[in-house]
Structure formats: structure tokens, C-alpha cells
Amino acid sequence: MTFYQELQLNQAGSKKMLKTSGTGKEKAYHMLVYLVKIALTMIFCFGFVTVFSILFGNENSIVGVVVLLCLMVFRNADLGIHTGQSTILLVLFFVIMAVFPHLANHVSPVLGILLNIAALAVFIIFGCHNPFMFNQSTLVLGYLLLYGYDVTGKSYQMRLAAMVVGALLTCLVFFRNHKNRTYKRTIKDIIREFDITSSRTKWQLCQILCVPTVLFIAQVCKMPRAMWAGIAAMSAIVPFMEDMQYRVRKRIIGNIAGVICFVALYYLLPPSIYAYIGIIGGIGVGFSVKYGWQAVFNTFGALAIAAQTYGLKGAVSLRVIQNVFGVAFALVFCILFYWMMSKSCKLASNQV
Numbered sequence: 001m002t003f004y005q006e007l008q009l010n011q012a013g014s015k016k017m018l019k020t021s022g023t024g025k026e027k028a029y030h031m032l033v034y035l036v037k038i039a040l041t042m043i044f045c046f047g048f049v050t051v052f053s054i055l056f057g058n059e060n061s062i063v064g065v066v067v068l069l070c071l072m073v074f075r076n077a078d079l080g081i082h083t084g085q086s087t088i089l090l091v092l093f094f095v096i097m098a099v100f101p102h103l104a105n106h107v108s109p110v111l112g113i114l115l116n117i118a119a120l121a122v123f124i125i126f127g128c129h130n131p132f133m134f135n136q137s138t139l140v141l142g143y144l145l146l147y148g149y150d151v152t153g154k155s156y157q158m159r160l161a162a163m164v165v166g167a168l169l170t171c172l173v174f175f176r177n178h179k180n181r182t183y184k185r186t187i188k189d190i191i192r193e194f195d196i197t198s199s200r201t202k203w204q205l206c207q208i209l210c211v212p213t214v215l216f217i218a219q220v221c222k223m224p225r226a227m228w229a230g231i232a233a234m235s236a237i238v239p240f241m242e243d244m245q246y247r248v249r250k251r252i253i254g255n256i257a258g259v260i261c262f263v264a265l266y267y268l269l270p271p272s273i274y275a276y277i278g279i280i281g282g283i284g285v286g287f288s289v290k291y292g293w294q295a296v297f298n299t300f301g302a303l304a305i306a307a308q309t310y311g312l313k314g315a316v317s318l319r320v321i322q323n324v325f326g327v328a329f330a331l332v333f334c335i336l337f338y339w340m341m342s343k344s345c346k347l348a349s350n351q352v
Helices: 003-007 011-019 024-056 058-074 083-104 109-127 136-148 153-178 187-192 199-220 226-236 241-268 271-287 291-351
Strands: none
Touching: 003 024, 011 024, 024 058, 024 153, 058 083, 058 136, 058 153, 083 109, 083 136, 083 153, 109 136, 109 187, 109 199, 136 199, 136 226, 199 226, 199 291, 226 241, 226 291, 241 271, 241 291, 271 291
16 A cells, blocks of 8 residues: 555554554554645645635635535545436536525524424435434534524625535536446435335434524524534434444443533643644544544634633633533433334234
């Protein structure tokens, strides 16, 4: 494997190379490649988001984050269907992300939850047919980030322009990397395979219904940073209940640990360094393979931004409350949902 090829490995692949190193020299070499990869990734990410901020305004730097996520994921990940149809779906996803979060922020909570359900239904059904690809971590996360950092007026016009650029970049990269792959499944097949008796469809419905419900409750209760609860719920909802219980525990513990670490850094570092705590978190995520550690370091960036608006105490309280509420609600919601679906299926079979 060449130096460049090893740079293309994900965290798990790089960690495996380190563990299987036969000699100290090999381990040092693989560690060097791993560190170079993280450094290059951080430089690229920082530069990419900075360019979006310069072109479309600081208020739309979050669009740079969302587009960057899509580029980094969909250059390798696919939608499991014909490449041309997948490209069309990606365009549709960007249209939804550009319009629906903004509308949901400016209508009543009831209309808002309906818009969010409709948007997530398209993402999850057509973009997350294979739940183990974790495309929801890109599409739904991007939607929630844009929902949480909504803008109006001229800034929203610039956001629309930024999303157009993002859609073009993502579709070009996606089509270039996947055009030679052969897929037997089409959009029609995905629609035909939607079956409420299957575990996949039940998982999809949990995502579609639970995450908007979390946002709805947070909005009705006038809880700031409602997107944090939505993101927590989204990340916890996985196809198998054992895995979901694991994620709920790790999300809660990881966020509390992340809050403690952030507060320690906040008091130990000079104020001039506060802006870089989020970057420290990004580096930590780059080194993290396990979900629990990712939850710890993801807390840094979120708190670094929120502390500027709500102060340290307010940001910390919101982070803990929103994340605990999000994952706990998701767990209870899915348990009840699966129970109701099981009862309905048994009733239907008995009637037949």
C-alpha cells in the first residue's frame, strides 16, 4: 500500500494498520501517515469553510460545513441505486435542505413538524436505504444544522446561492466517483421495498417521526438550540435496540465528559485561545473511532460557539439538557413504536 493509498483509509483502517504493525519502524511509519492525514484533513476543512464564509458571509459558514460533510461522505458512499438517479436525488436533497429548514423556522410548530417529517421522509427513505452506510449522519445532520442556524433577508439569499454551489460540487464529485459502478436497484425498487413489517422500515419510520417530534417539543417549550436534541436523537436511533441502548449511554456519558473537559480548558487557557477549542475538538474526533469518544470531542465545537451567545454556564446547561432529553426521548419513543408495530402486525396476522 502506497503512502497516498494509506491516506485514504478511515480512522478504523488507520488504527488497524497501527495495531497490526510488525515492528516499531512500521508502527512509526503508519503513525506518521495517520498524523499527516489528520493534519491535511483539518487544513482542508478549515480552508473550505473559510472560503464559503468569505463568499457567502459569516452567517453562512454553516453551509460550508454541510457541503463539506456531503463531499467527504458521498465521494465514497452511495445511495445503493443507479448513479444517475442517485445524482438527481442528491439535487433534491439539497433543495430540501435549502428550503424546508427555513420554512419550518417561520411557521407554527404544527406546520413545522409536518415540514420536518416530510423532509426527513425523503432523506431516510431514498438516501438511507442501507442503514449501515449511516447516510443519515450526513443528510439529517446537515438539515438540522441549517435548521439551527437559520438566517433571513439578504443572508438567506446568499444561503440559497451557497447551496446551489454545494449541490453542484457534491453532484460532480459523486457522479465522477460512482459513474462506473453498476447498480441493479432503482428508485422504484426502493419504493417497492418499503415494508412496515421489515426492521429496516421500522428504523426508517423511527427516524422520520422521532427527530421532528423532538424538535417540536423543544420549540413548543422554547428551548434554545433545539437542533442539539434533534442531533442527539438522530445519532442514537439505529436499527438494533442493543446498539441504540449502547449509544444512549455513551452519548450521555460522552457529553458530560466533554462538558467537564471543555470547562477545564475554558478556565486553564487564556481567552485568546477560546476560539481554537473547537479545532481541538475536531482533532480529537479525527483520532476517535468509538462513538463515545466522538461524543466527547463533538461537544467542544458546539460549546465553543454557544458560549459566545449564552455564556459558559448557559451553554453547558443547554448542552447537557438537550442531549439527555434527545437520546432519552428517542429511546422511549422507539421502544414504544416497536411495541406498537409488533402488536399491529400480530393483530393483522390474526385477522388474516
